[in-house]
Amino acid sequence: MNVLIPLLAGLLLLGLGARFYSSWISRLLGVDDRRPTPARRLEDGRDYVPTRTHVVFAHHFATIAGAGPIVGPTLALAFGWAPAWGWIVLGCILFGAVHDMTAMFISLREDGRSLADVCRRTLGGAGYFCFLAFLLLILTLINAIFLKLSCKALSAAYPAALLKLEPGSRLIGTFVQDGVVMGRIGGIATTSVFVITLFAPLVGWLAHRRRLPGPWLYLLSAGICAASIALGFRFPIALTPGTWLYVMSAYVFLACWVPVWLVMQPRDFVNVQILYAGVLLLAAGLVWLGFTGRPLAAAGWAVAEGTRLAGGPVWPFLMITVACGAISGFHSLAAGGTTAKQVTSESAVRRVGYYAMVLEGALALMALLLVAAVLPRGEYLAIVFPAGGEGNPILAFAVAVGYLLHDMLGLPVAAGCVAGILVLEGFVVTTLDTAVRLCRYILEEFWGFLWNGRAPAFFRNAFVNTGFAVGLMLLFATSSTLFAAWKVFGAGNQLIAALAMTVASFWLLARGRAYWFALAPALFMTVTTFAMLLRQLWSYHAAAPAGALVAAKDLPLAVASLLLLALATGVILVSLRRLAGGRWRVAAALAPAVAPADSPAE
Numbered sequence: 001m002n003v004l005i006p007l008l009a010g011l012l013l014l015g016l017g018a019r020f021y022s023s024w025i026s027r028l029l030g031v032d033d034r035r036p037t038p039a040r041r042l043e044d045g046r047d048y049v050p051t052r053t054h055v056v057f058a059h060h061f062a063t064i065a066g067a068g069p070i071v072g073p074t075l076a077l078a079f080g081w082a083p084a085w086g087w088i089v090l091g092c093i094l095f096g097a098v099h100d101m102t103a104m105f106i107s108l109r110e111d112g113r114s115l116a117d118v119c120r121r122t123l124g125g126a127g128y129f130c131f132l133a134f135l136l137l138i139l140t141l142i143n144a145i146f147l148k149l150s151c152k153a154l155s156a157a158y159p160a161a162l163l164k165l166e167p168g169s170r171l172i173g174t175f176v177q178d179g180v181v182m183g184r185i186g187g188i189a190t191t192s193v194f195v196i197t198l199f200a201p202l203v204g205w206l207a208h209r210r211r212l213p214g215p216w217l218y219l220l221s222a223g224i225c226a227a228s229i230a231l232g233f234r235f236p237i238a239l240t241p242g243t244w245l246y247v248m249s250a251y252v253f254l255a256c257w258v259p260v261w262l263v264m265q266p267r268d269f270v271n272v273q274i275l276y277a278g279v280l281l282l283a284a285g286l287v288w289l290g291f292t293g294r295p296l297a298a299a300g301w302a303v304a305e306g307t308r309l310a311g312g313p314v315w316p317f318l319m320i321t322v323a324c325g326a327i328s329g330f331h332s333l334a335a336g337g338t339t340a341k342q343v344t345s346e347s348a349v350r351r352v353g354y355y356a357m358v359l360e361g362a363l364a365l366m367a368l369l370l371v372a373a374v375l376p377r378g379e380y381l382a383i384v385f386p387a388g389g390e391g392n393p394i395l396a397f398a399v400a401v402g403y404l405l406h407d408m409l410g411l412p413v414a415a416g417c418v419a420g421i422l423v424l425e426g427f428v429v430t431t432l433d434t435a436v437r438l439c440r441y442i443l444e445e446f447w448g449f450l451w452n453g454r455a456p457a458f459f460r461n462a463f464v465n466t467g468f469a470v471g472l473m474l475l476f477a478t479s480s481t482l483f484a485a486w487k488v489f490g491a492g493n494q495l496i497a498a499l500a501m502t503v504a505s506f507w508l509l510a511r512g513r514a515y516w517f518a519l520a521p522a523l524f525m526t527v528t529t530f531a532m533l534l535r536q537l538w539s540y541h542a543a544a545p546a547g548a549l550v551a552a553k554d555l556p557l558a559v560a561s562l563l564l565l566a567l568a569t570g571v572i573l574v575s576l577r578r579l580a581g582g583r584w585r586v587a588a589a590l591a592p593a594v595a596p597a598d599s600p601a602e
Contacts, residue, residue, distance in 0.1 A: 004290025068324025325364025329496020
C-alpha cells in the first residue's frame, strides 16, 4: 500500500476531530472567556505567569510530546502498522485530546491546582492520599524512563558502513567498537542541548522582562537552534551514557528549581523550533515517498510476531506501548500542573489542550509510517528487538530519518540520522524537565497533606523537594532496562489517564454537567491497564528462579507494579463509596461556580 493512503486518511480524521469534536466538548464544559484565569488572578512571577497563547502552546507541546510519540509507535510496529494506526487515530480524537482538554479546564476552574489537589476536593482525604502516592511513583518511573532515553539519544552510535561514511570522513566523529567502526551520531545533539540551555535565560528575560514581540522571539530562537547545530558539527561532545545520567540530572535539578520563566519555559520555546521543523520535515518526506510510489515495507498485520516480541497480545499491550500519541496520563499533570498557570483565556483549553494533542497524534502517526516505509523489516528488528540485547527504538527512528533525507535530498545518511536525533532529543529533554518539576509539586503537596498543611520549612523548600525528585529518578534509572521499564511506565502512565478521567467525571457530575465523554475513556483505560499490570506481575513470577516470587533484577519493577495496582484500586474504591453514599455532591460546594451552560465556547 502507498504510504500516502494511511497518512492522509489519518490526518483527515485528526483534523475533523480538532475542528468539530473539540468544539462540542468546549460547549459541554462551559468554556467562558469572560472569566479571568488563574494566571491573571494569582500572578506571582514564578509559577503563575500570564503568557501569550502561542508561547504556551509551544511550551505545552514540547512538554507533552516527549519521546513517547516516536518510541511507542516504533515499538508497536512489531504488531504491524495497521493496529497502531487505528489506536493512534481513534485514541487521540476520542480519548487523549479530550483527556488533556478536560484536565486543563478543571485546573483553570480550580485556581490552577494540580489534579491531585482536585482529587482531594472531589474524593476526600483517603482518595487523595492514594492518588498522591500513585502520582509520585509513576512520575518517578516517567522521569527514569525519559532520563534513560535521553542518555541513549545523546550517546547514540551506528556502524559507519550503514551510515555510508567514507573512510576519513569528518562529517561526524567515529570510534571502533568490537572491531566495527561506529559513527557517533549523538555528539552533535549533545552540543545543541548545551547551547540551547545556555541561551534559555536570555530568551526568558527578553520575553517576560523586555516583552520582545513574537516574530523577533521566533527569529532569535531559530537563530539559536541553527547556531547550536552548526556548533555541534564543529565541536561534537562525546560522553558515555553513565556520565549523561548525572549531567542531565544536574540540568533538570537547576531547571526545576529556578522560576519557570527563567530556564524551562524559554528552553522549551527555543527547542520547539527544531520540533516544529522536524514535524514539517516528516510530513514533507512522507508526501514525497507517496508521490514517488514508495509502498509500506512493514506488514499491515503481524500480530503473531508482535505478540512474541512484545511478550503479550495486541490487547492490552498495544494500548500500553502507544501511550503518547493516543492518550497519556502525564499530559493531565502537565496541563493542570504548569500550563493552566500560564494561559490567559479559557478558550485556550481547546487551542492548547486539544490541538497540541492532535499535533502529537499526527507526529506519532508520521513516525509510525516513516519507520514502516523506510526501514527494512530485518534492520528494524535488529535495532529494536536484537537477540540477547537491549533494543534502541530511538536509533531506529534516527536511521529511518537518515535514509529518508538521503533518498529525498541526497544528504549523507549520517547527517540525516543526526537530524532525527536532534528532533527526538528535543522532545525528550523538554518532557524530562517538566516531569521533574511536576514531581516537585506533588512532593510539596504530599508533605502538606501529611502535616495537615503545616509541614516543616525543610519539606516546603523547593531546593529540597527538587533534590528528592531527582534522587528518586536516578534510583529507578540505574536499576532497570529500558524495555522492561517501558511496559510498567506505559501501564502506569495510562492508569494516570484512567484516574484523571475518573476524577474529572466526578467533578463534572458534582456540577450537573455531562460526564460520559470523560467516563468512557476512564472505564476503558482502567480495564486495559489493570490487565497489563496483572500480566506483568505474572510474567515476573513465571521468570523467577525456583523458590522465589520474583528474580532480584525484576524486584524494583515488580514492587512498582504491585504498588500501582494497590493505589489505583484504592482511588477507585473510594470513588465508588462516595458515589454510592451520595457524598460526591459535597464537592460542588468546594469549588467556584461554573459558568452557565449557554456561555460562549470561544
